[in-house]
Amino acid sequence: MKTGHQQLDGKGNLKHFLTIEGLSRGLLVEILDRAEGFLGVTQQAVKKVPLCRGKVIANLFFETSTRTRTTFELAAKRLSADVLNLNISTSATAKGETLLDTLRNLEAMQVDMFVVRHASSGAAHFIAAHAAPHVSVINAGDGRYSHPTQGMLDMFTIRRHKGGFADLRVAIVGDILHSRVARSQILALNTLGAAEVRVIGPRTLIPAFAEEALGVRVFHDLLEGIRDVDVVIMLRLQRERMTNALLPSEHEYFQLYGLTEERLGVAHPEAIVMHPGPINRGVEIESQVADGPRSVILEQVTNGIAIRMAVMSMCIGTQNIALQADGKTDGEANG
Amino acid sequence: MKTGHQQLDGKGNLKHFLTIEGLSRGLLVEILDRAEGFLGVTQQAVKKVPLCRGKVIANLFFETSTRTRTTFELAAKRLSADVLNLNISTSATAKGETLLDTLRNLEAMQVDMFVVRHASSGAAHFIAAHAAPHVSVINAGDGRYSHPTQGMLDMFTIRRHKGGFADLRVAIVGDILHSRVARSQILALNTLGAAEVRVIGPRTLIPAFAEEALGVRVFHDLLEGIRDVDVVIMLRLQRERMTNALLPSEHEYFQLYGLTEERLGVAHPEAIVMHPGPINRGVEIESQVADGPRSVILEQVTNGIAIRMAVMSMCIGTQNIALQADGKTDGEANG
Amino acid sequence: MKTGHQQLDGKGNLKHFLTIEGLSRGLLVEILDRAEGFLGVTQQAVKKVPLCRGKVIANLFFETSTRTRTTFELAAKRLSADVLNLNISTSATAKGETLLDTLRNLEAMQVDMFVVRHASSGAAHFIAAHAAPHVSVINAGDGRYSHPTQGMLDMFTIRRHKGGFADLRVAIVGDILHSRVARSQILALNTLGAAEVRVIGPRTLIPAFAEEALGVRVFHDLLEGIRDVDVVIMLRLQRERMTNALLPSEHEYFQLYGLTEERLGVAHPEAIVMHPGPINRGVEIESQVADGPRSVILEQVTNGIAIRMAVMSMCIGTQNIALQADGKTDGEANG
Structure with missing residues (x-):
């Protein structure tokens, strides 16, 4: 599995985190377990651990x-870690420098990790394929393709509430076709062995052959789709879809697919409600549900930091092992 | 006094810092005393204390x-502390997220303190009223209402030069009507027991019933107003007042209310001159005074950091006490 | 030598770093030697030394x-160190505050060092001349005049490859007339005792009297100029020169002055190729050379961090000595 292998070093440890595709169940569980340890850190008074001290992490947000x-x-x-926030549009690429020259320069500055967000699918893979050996790449969302830290923070949130994935029925509601979030969630749920993954939405927003290609059950009716599920994941409605005529009005969308307290009644009595945020109140979800007792939407935000700490520290850990194998030390110099 | 109580926790310690209104003289003195200790920190070679290590402070500047x-x-x-600078106009509120949803998300990220600046009076109170229990809010200026850290840094500067507030006559010159700075200064001076607070300006820029409502003496003539005072505080002239026809030209304003070396001669021989900055040279103050021996304008800037350290650490301290009462520890995890 | 003296304190130590002009060979060698020590720091896992802990360095990029x-x-x-990035165009200078008032305010905030970049020649000297005694100024490029850290990182790169400067022939190719980089390189090479410095470019882009004024040999033919040299430094072509009619098309420039693998054949067999970046591929240099085995362009980027650490820590060191002479301590307070 090529995409999986590109993310691992020779010993099978995580070097880049680009997509859920091709990663083993064992590795996903390792990410979840490590995040569990970090959750405590984000909730104590001194929210610091020294695992990446002296490392430089560059946010490359295109x-x-x-x-x-x-x-x-x-x-x-x-x-x-030290963080560099680079506004790419105002940087050297605006002076006619190519993307690869920008990367080469950041590598020459001994940046240890790139966190990449890009409107084009495949951008993070491209950067990882061309990065220097000492650099790790984390995909923070590329085009329609992948948003793997979002997928994993959702898995983490589910596991904390449901204990595990066996016997679990999960429904994802909304624009599946254009959603990198849905794609990452589906891959993770299937790898972790969820009993059933359902997708729900209008025909124009569900990919062709979704059942075969993605391993999900497709529903076009909300009430049918969420009946008896343990988890309901609402996607954010991208308003630009309206102007593309893929959808009628927001009002009509809410009539058909908006999650209300009443509709939620057909799900399992202990079902939780999730959303990647930011939410459109009254469009894909009504406030009573978003702010209600079943909602774990804000927990997802908190868990997102623990998951990102887990993935970042695992990738940096691979680098440290490689450095030690080279005979270099990890200590602090006195200049 | 409702506004005062909103800022204190159950034991009377400072939790938010929104306004001088309703705070006791004892609390204001505690802020000044604590700032005195920090002034040394800002002047030594290693300008660091570990009081807020691992805390996250978000600057929300609208x-x-x-x-x-x-x-x-x-x-x-x-x-x-770690600092997040959030440019609100480009953030999720631009995607249609409400202000409260933005706050909820930042709280879910375990941000410990919001420093809020907003063009609307009452914005900081609104945010404090809706913030999670573990979050403190500091008002960095809202509309015409309040700018309490500016007020306290001015008190700190006065105390360092004059020793105290009893027997002290202070004049504030300029656009009192629209000034959150003046409002905070007047409240602080009266709470700390200054002998006399005077405001000086054209009729269009002094609030109605100022004497009764604010506890000040009103003057429309500069020389009368600053006669024998110990402290002269010049306000910045907001140039947009001209276009609103509240004021004639800058030149005419300087003729009537500009502070010159000669006019300053009628004040007490040891009077100091203050200004919140940035100054308009030749409009509300001439350079000879701004750069002269009576001016403490740059000291105000230095003192501002000590005052902000004092207020921030007091508010964070309340949180730590609350955490310890919950049985949580303050130590560092190993992840 | 006035410019040199402005940069040194009473004991001859570096206080500001504004230009190579007037600095002794001994001081330049001290910078290079210190950078050598820091190069290790930038390549180890924990890329930190505590030399400037608690210091505040403000990037003033106009x-x-x-x-x-x-x-x-x-x-x-x-x-x-702690770093403040100040976007000057959106700051108080936009409110009508003068540059000197902005500096006075930053000094009052106990900023220890200004790193200045400005479009006008002499801006860094102006700021250093008006800065408070406790503040150091580093020139990060001003107009056509000086870019001394770029000049020194180039010297550092040359020394690491060639061992020293005696017997060395160096050619600088391109728009010498408008280049602060070229000016700094020429001054450094001559101070460090390079055997021969050549400049190569069209007549419109070479300063009048360059031989006498700068101590270089002038060539207008590329092949003549780079014959037998040990180092070829290509300058970035500023595309706006075309519109000013100082140059014909990019294509014609490449025909005359573009560095190709074939042309590089006339240089010394072990010649290295340098460029300050960002490069214009196919304009002043072809990709085969930029990415080839003679190119040290990315090493220059890595070395740039070590040189900047060297210069910053030397200037801060002068401050610490001055503080200790004042009887102040270097320790950490407990607030």
């Missing part, structure tokens, strides 16, 4: 996202 | 102010 | 440059 950038920045700082 | 943001950022770093 | 700002920021963080 697509703006304050929320995601902030959680990666906080995760890096809790690991005691 | 209104741009490099100077104020920088002093809060420096104060936070000298307390060893 | 002219945007992500690359240069990033290397200064990384150098400061590796020295454990």
Whole structure:
């Protein structure tokens, strides 16, 4: 499995984190277990561990996202790393420098990790394929393809509430076709052995051959789809889909697919409700549900920092092992 | 006194710092005393204390102010905190997320303190009223209402030069009507027991019923107003007042209310001159005075960092006490 | 030599770093030697030394440059300093505050060092001349005049490859007239005793009287100029020169002055190729050379951080000596 192998070093440890595809159940569980340990760190008074002290992590955001950038920045700082926030549009690429020249320069500055967000699918893989051996790449969302830390923070949230994935029925509601979040969630749920993954949405927003290609059950009716499920994941409605005529009005969307307290009644009595945020109140979810007792939406945000700390420290750990194999030390110099 | 109580925890310790209104003289003196201790820190070679290590302080500036943001950022770093600078206009609120959803998300990221600057009066109170129990809010200026750290740094500067507030006559000159700085100064001076607070300005820029409502003496003539005072505080002239026809030209303003060396001669021989900055040279103050021996304008800047360290560490201290009462520890985890 | 003296304190130690002009060979060698020690720091796992802990370094970039700002920021963080990035155009100068008032305010905030980049020649000298005694100023490039850390990182790169400067022939190719980089390199090479410095370019882009004024040999033919040299330094072509009619097309420039593998054949067999970056591939240099075995362009980037650490720590060191002479201590307070 090529995509999986690109992410691992020779000993099978995580070097890049680009996609859930091709990663083993064991590795996903290792990420979840490590995040469990970090959850305590983010909740104590001194929210710091020294695992990445002296490391430099560069946020390369070609697509703006304050929320995601902030959680990666906080995760890096809790690991005691130094963070560079690079606004790519104003940087040297604007002077005609190619993307690869920009990467080569950052590598020459001894940056240890790139966190990449890009509007084009495959951008993070491209950067990982061309990065220097000492650099790790984390995908913070590329095009429609993948958003693996979001997928894993969702798995972490589910496991904390449901204990595990066997016997679990999960429904994902909304624009599956354009959603990198849904794609990462489906891959992770199937790898972790969820009993059943359902996707629910209008025909225009479900990929062709979804059942065969993704291993999910497809529903076009919300009530049918969420009946008896243990987890309901609502996706954010991208408003630009309306102008593309893929969807009628927001009002009509809410009539058909908006999650209300009443509709939630057909799910399992202990079902939880998730959303990657930011939520559109009254469009894909009503406030009573978003703010209600079944909602774990804000827990997802907290868990996102623990998951990002886990993935970052695992990738940096691979580098340290490689350095030690080279005979270099990990200590502090006196200049 | 409702506004005062909103700022204190159950034991009377400072939890938020939103306004001078309703705070006791004892508490204001405690802030000044604590700042005195920090002044040494900002002047030594290693300008660091570990009081807020591992804490995350988010600057929420809805209104741009490099100077104020920088002093809060420096104060936070000298307390060893991590600082997030959030440009609100480009963040998720631009994606249609409500302000409260943005706050909920930052709280879920375990941010410990919001430093808020906003063009609308009451914004900091609103945020404090809706913040999670573990979060403190510091008002860095809201509308015309309050700028309490500016008020306290001015008190600190006065106390360092004059020893105390009894027997002290203070004049504030300029646009009292629109000034959150003046409002905070007047409240602090009256709480700390200054003998006399005077406000000086054209009728259009002095609030109605100022004497009764604010406890000040009103003057419309500069020389009458500053006669024999110990402290002259000049306010910055907001140039947009001209276009609103509240004021004639800058030149005419300087003729009537500009502080010159000659006019300063009617004040007490040891009077000091203050200004919150940035100054408009030749508009509200001439350079000879701004740069002269009576001016303490740059000391105010230095003192501002000590005051902000004092307020931030007092609020964070309340959180630590609350955490310890919950049985949580303050130590560092090993992840 | 006035410019040299402005940069040194009473004991001849480096206080500001504004230009190579007037600095002794001994001082330049001290910078190179110190950078050699820091090169190890930038390559180990924990890239930190505590030499500037608690110091505040403000990047004052009046002219945007992500690359240069990033290397200064990384150098400061590796020295454990706190860094303020100030976007000058949006700061108080936009409110009508003068540059000197902005400086006075930053000094009052106990900033220890200004790193200045400005489009006008002499800006860094102006700021150093008006800075408070406790503040150091580093020139990160001003107008056409000087870019001394770039000049020194180039010297460092040459010394690491060639061992020293005696017997060395160096050619600088391109727009010498407008280049602060070339000016700094020429001054450094002559001070360090290079056998021969050549400049190569069209007549419109070579300063009048260059031979006498700069101590270089002038060539207008590329092959003549780089014959037998040990080092070829290519300058970046500023595309705006075309519109000013100082140059014909990019294509014609490459025909005359573009460095190709074939042309490089006339240089010494062990000649190295340098470029300050970012490179214009196919304009001043072809990719085969830029990415080839003679190119040390990315090493220059790595070396730039070590040189900046060296210069910053030397200037801060002068401050510490001055503080100790004042009887102040270097320790950490407990607030």
